[in-house]
Amino acid sequence: QSNDIAQGVDHASDDHLNTGAGDQGLMFGYACDETPELMPAPIYYAHRLVERQAQLRKDGRLPFLRPDAKSQVTMRYVDGKPHSIDTVVLSTQHHPDQSETQTKMKASFTEAIIEEIIKPVLPKEWLQNTRYLINPTGRFVIGGPQGDCGLTGRKIIVDTYGGACPHGGGAFSGKDPTKVDRSAAYAARYVAKNIVAAGLARQCQIQVAYAIGVAEPMNITVYTEGTGVVSDERLAALVREHFDLRPKGIIQMLDLLRPIYEKTAAYGHFGREEPEFSWEKTDKAAALRAAAGL
CATH class of the missing domain: 3.30.300.10 (GMP Synthetase; Chain A, domain 3)
Incomplete structure (x- = not known):
């Protein structure tokens, strides 16, 4: 300064x-x-999802995962209180063999993300007609610093x-x-x-x-x-x-x-x-x- x-x-x-x-x-x-933890439910569970992604990547249970990932949880509220989860978005970097085409992931990849990462984290009673968007743009092989030019000062809402x-x-x-x-x-x-x-x-x-x-x-x-x-x-x-x-x-x-x-x-x-x-x-x-x- x-x-x-x-x-x-x-x-x-x-x-x-x-x-x-x-x-x-x-x-x-x-x-x-x-x-x-006295936090808003959507951001709290969004963080727990990427923690789970990292855990399963590191312990080898989902060996095709790679480090870069991001999540978003959209919730329905009734009378100002969380009622159910409308949409879960989870995009994760992966080994190249997990995509069928440039824009389509293998069904086994999508199923593994939903069953092994998402459902163990989110309260079962909130999963009512929930929509899952897993790598919605398709292939996600290039990630981290190779894919994005830095994060500091840019992700201030997910930090809070x-x-x-x-x-x-x-x-x-x-x-x-x-x-x-x-x-x-x-x-x-x-x-x-x-x-x-x-x-x-x-x-x-x-x-x-x-x-x-x-x-x-x-x-x-x-x-x-x-x-x-x-x-x-x-x-x-x-x-x-x-x-x-x-x-x-x-x-x-x-x-x-x-x-x-x-x-x-x-x-x-x-x-x-x-x-x-x-x-x-x-x-x-x-x-x-x-x-x-x-």
Whole structure:
């Protein structure tokens, strides 16, 4: 970063809690009660599908798979709750012998993907008239860096919450925790997850905004879409009382100066019970619930 920027943000490793934000911008965090991990069901299961693809490739059960893969889960909702899965899209790189033609996969390939990857992952009761699109463009032999020119900064929605929550636009990967694009988004997830875990709302979206060189957030807004047991304004006040959302405060609160980021490169930054992911803890839930008078 330039010297002009550094003069306002270069105290991340000392005890100066008023270190300014590394840039302006707004960040979002989200949680809901659709899954035990308090994540939206579509993105949660999309990640589990590609994890399963990697597992079966690595352990040799589906030896024709190759590393590149992507997934998408489209769900039907009834009264705001997941009801069933409408469509599953799974595209996976494969050995050349798995395609009959340039645009058509072997039936055995499609069956293996559905039976060995998709059905073991998705809840059986949600598979009602579900449509499966497996390698819908056909042959997928060229993948990875040979097929696409980089990912950093490009896949920001699959890194977060899918279509359930807005995104401020700032990517995470490659940024140290003085950059609020990353650290404040992690903190916003931490806040939202603790609010839902406390039973204060069934879904919660947190928005924070920063100005470059200024430590305190410009605003902290809570949206619960009518699912909160106290008002959104009261929740915002509780957030200010219980969470330090200054950049240095976030770094200390979540212990972000550790070498913990490699695992975030695939399968999402949120909704995973990894020991390094301090923003997934719900250790503030009891205090929030008590402060709300519940």
